[in-house]
Amino acid sequence: MSIRPADSTSNPPPGSTSEATSEATSEATSEATSEATSEATSEATSEVSSEVSSEVSSEVSSEVSSEVSSEVSSEVSSEVSSNPTPNLDIREWIRIGTLEEIDKNGPMVVKGIVVFQHEGSLYAVENRCPHMGFPLHLGSVCDGVLTCHWHHARFDVCSGGTLDPWADDVPAHAIAVQNGIVYANPRPKQPKNLDWHLHRLREGLEQNLSLIIAKSVVALVNAGVAPARIAEVGIDFGTSERSAGWGPGLTILAANLNVIAKLDTYGQILALVQGLVHVARDSAGRPKRHMLQPLPATEFGTPRLQEWYRRSVEVRDIDGAERVLLTVLGGDASDADVADMMIVAVTDHFYLDGGHTLDFHNKAFEALAAIRPELRPQVLSSLIPGLGNPTRSEELQNWQTPVDLVSPLFAAFRELENQLGRISPATLASGTSDSPTDRNASSIDGSASSIEGSASIMPSQTSPLLTDRQTRTDAEKIVDVLLGDDPGVIVETLTALLTSGVDPVHLSGLVALAAAKRIVHFHTQNDFGDWIAVLHTFTNAHAVHERLKQSQNPLATRAIYHVAMRIYRDRFLNIPSAALPKSDAADRAGYSTDLRQLLALTDKQQQVAEAATWVAHYIDTGQPMGPLWNTLGHLLLREDAEFHSFQMLEAAIKEHEDWEKSTRSIAKDAMRTLVLAATRYLAAHAPTARELPQVARIAWRLARGEKLFAE
Ligand code: FES
Structure with missing residues (x-):
């Protein structure tokens, strides 16, 4: 029987002359072998002859063992960074065996490469199914298709290309036959370099293949690619492919990227995989997004365009808003101009879409x-579809009755205008004839008594903060007011603080702290x-704080004001109020400060109080925050967490970072509050089936060369 390499014209062994190689690949008969030998240059002949020596075998063995076999963690790095087509000497090829041995024994495996004889040709592929690592020599070849027997992925035995994209292509290797001996090139025909992995990541997103996404992330991280570069692939994909625009998946990805420096390497992989898979899921089965074009060259400047944008958003004209936004982005507006324009438009109404609209903008x-600057229009305009029909909370019955929370806010905004003198009457949200919100709020005429049956919330008592000049900076008292049960006092206090010069950034940080306290005292x-x-x-x-x-x-x-009213509305969720954990409770329960104990605790459902007590003990005994954040990250990322949990951890970490810089006396309590809030929320939502983290773990283990099928 005549056997030949399947790719006799490609990948000649560089150690031989091309002529010798050509001849060698046509051999199999002793005559052809003889010709090849005689036509080779003496140098090539010498190389081939010496190649069979034990010395060379040893060299090949050591090289191949580092490239093909089990040390895949380092292999991925070297594959990505090394030249994929070096002038590899024939002596470095892998000696598979003789033609007779292959003919007699069937598929032969040497150094992680399997050689099949099929329909009179030889084929070599990596002996590891790219799906989950099953040995391919245990598969079968029929009509040119190699089938893995674990999940039945099919591969073109010649190229290694798969007919089942979820499995990935298997690396194929060139074959050479000389003197009746079969050699395989240890380097695959199509090396998996950096561009290949980035392209494969994009394909995984397009086809919503979580294992492909995970494998790509693992390979890229192992190759030292920056998390931001990896995330950019998902941001580019999600903002260009999803007709509904920016959504939860992109929010998860951006949130995870914000805190990725807090995580160890495996945590970073989990964070990227979780974010990217959610981006893919959000886009799966949805129509592609088609961006509009900016307006043709217009002579109108940024202020006019800003007004057009705001009016377009007001009337839910998303096409108009998108064209104006793209025009602004292409003009001379500063980054701050663009940000202000968009944030003002989404604060014209109260707490849009349960807060998600502002969260997404942030x-x-x-x-x-x-991301690259050229993606800026694509990313920002992806927010526009979400402005098509968001819920405007001032229109909701529960913002109007039994307590009218709407009218006092309009009144407060008018007061802000009067006091600050900085808010243009033409653009003030309420109380002016041409403001978008005023038109929208026609059913809410701005007076506290306009809504039948609603009680006035104007202050029934004077805010304690307003009677004490020294308390304007008293953060603890401000938080107390925000957590109080008198919305009139809350509104009045906010206005007094803002009009007396309190930094809105500082004030919004206190508002975020008050909101975190609602979570700490949320009763199960x-x-x-x-x-x-x-x-x-x-x-x-x-999000308000950051913006x-x-x-x-x-x-x-x-x-x-919008979010302060939400804090007020949440007050009954603190009745009864969950007690703050005490450190000595942890001592009594035998808790240590070994962070694995926290993970073990949250392997059981509803360990909210227990986990909080454990973390309080950890904090109060002065343990370092870095390992705790990393562990809380894993507590989140090992679960099939839904989007709010990702938001929770990221917001807690970022708010905590701000307080770390503070010298205020409240800072210590604030940081403790934020950590406990995150712990309680995450513990309440664990454990889950952990399906997605299992996918990431499979990819991680495959990259390390572990044999999943053997367990
Ligand atoms: S199909 Fe080969 S391991 Fe799954």
């Missing part, structure tokens, strides 16, 4: 730091679904 702006007797209510308030408060750091427009401060 995360999109934060993501800009991680509440309906489980109510965790989301206090979560929404906190993450929105965090105000970037904004100079007084209109943006309206968001402080």
Whole structure:
């Protein structure tokens, strides 16, 4: 029987002359072998002859063992970074065996490469199914298709290309036959370099293949690619492919990227995989997004365009808003101009879409730091579809009755205008004839008594803060007011603080702290679904805090009032109030400060109080925060967490970072509150089936060369 390499014209062994190689690949008969030998240069002949020596075998063995076999963790790095087509000497090829041996024994495996004889040709592929590592020599070849027997992935035995994209292509290797001996090139025909992995990641996103995404992330991280570069692939994909625009998946990805420096390497992989898989899921089965074009060259400047944008958002004209936004981005507007324009438009109404609209805006702006500047229009305009029909909380019955929370805010905004003198009457949200919100609020005429049956919330008592000049900076008292049960006092206090010069950024940080306290005191007797209510308030408060750091427009401060009213509305979720954990309780329970104990605790459901007690003990005994954040990250990322949990951890970490810089006496309590809030929320939502983390773990173990099929 005549056997030949399947790719006799490709990948000649560089150690031989091309002529010798050509001849060698046509051999199999002793005559052809003889010709090849005689036509080779003496140098090539010498190389081939010496190649069979034990010395060379040893060299090949050592090389191959580092490239093909089990040390895949280092292999991935070397594959990505090394030249994929070096002038490899024939002596470095892998000696598989003789033609007779292959003919007699069937598939032969040497150094991680399997050689099949099929339909008179020889084929070599990596002996490891790219799906989950099953040995391919145990598979079968029929009609040119190699089938893995674990999950039945099919591969073109010649190229290694798969017919089942979820499995990935298997690396194929060139074959050479000389003197009746079969050699395989240890380097695959199609090396998996950096571009290949980035492309494969994009394909995984397009086809919503979580294992492909995970494998790509593992390979890229192992190769030293920056997390931001990896995340950019997902941000680019999600903002260009998803017709609904920026959504939860992109928010998870951006949030995870914000805190990725807190995580160890495996945690970073989990964070990227979780974010990217959620981006893929959000886009799966949805139509592609088609961006509009900016307006043709217009002579109108940024202020006019900003007004057009705001009016477009007001009337839910998303096409108009997108064209104007793209025009602004292409003009001479500063980054601050763009940010203010967009934030003002989404604070014209109260607490849009349960706070998600502002959350999404915040995360999109934060993501800009991680991506190429040319993606900026694509990313920011992806927010526009979400403005098509968001819930405007001032229109909701429960914002109007039994206590009218709407009219006092409009009154407060008018007062802000009067006191600050910085808010243009033409753009003030309420109380002016041409403001968008005023038109929308026609059913709410601005007077506290306009809504039948609603009680006035104007202060029934004077805010304690307003009677004490020294308390303007008393953070603890401000937080107390925010957690109080008198919305009139809350509104009056906010206005007094803002009009007397308190920094809105500082004030919004206190609002976020108050919202975190709602989570710390959320009692588990509440309906489980109510965790989301206090979560929404906190993450929105965090978004407000972050956006105000970037904004100079007084209109943006309206968001402080919106979220403050949410904190007020959540007050019954703290009745009864969960008690703060005490450190000595941990001592009594035998808790240590070994962070694995925290992970073990949260392997059981509803360990909210236990986990909080454990963490309080850890904090109060002065243990370092870095390992704790990393562990809380794993506590989150090892679960099939839903989007709010990712928001929770990120917001807690970022707010905590701000307090770390503070010398205020409240800072210590604030940091403790934020850690406990995150712990309680995450513990309440664990454990889950852990399906997605298992996918990431499979990819991680495959990259380390572990044999999943053997367990
Ligand atoms: S198909 Fe080969 S391991 Fe799954």
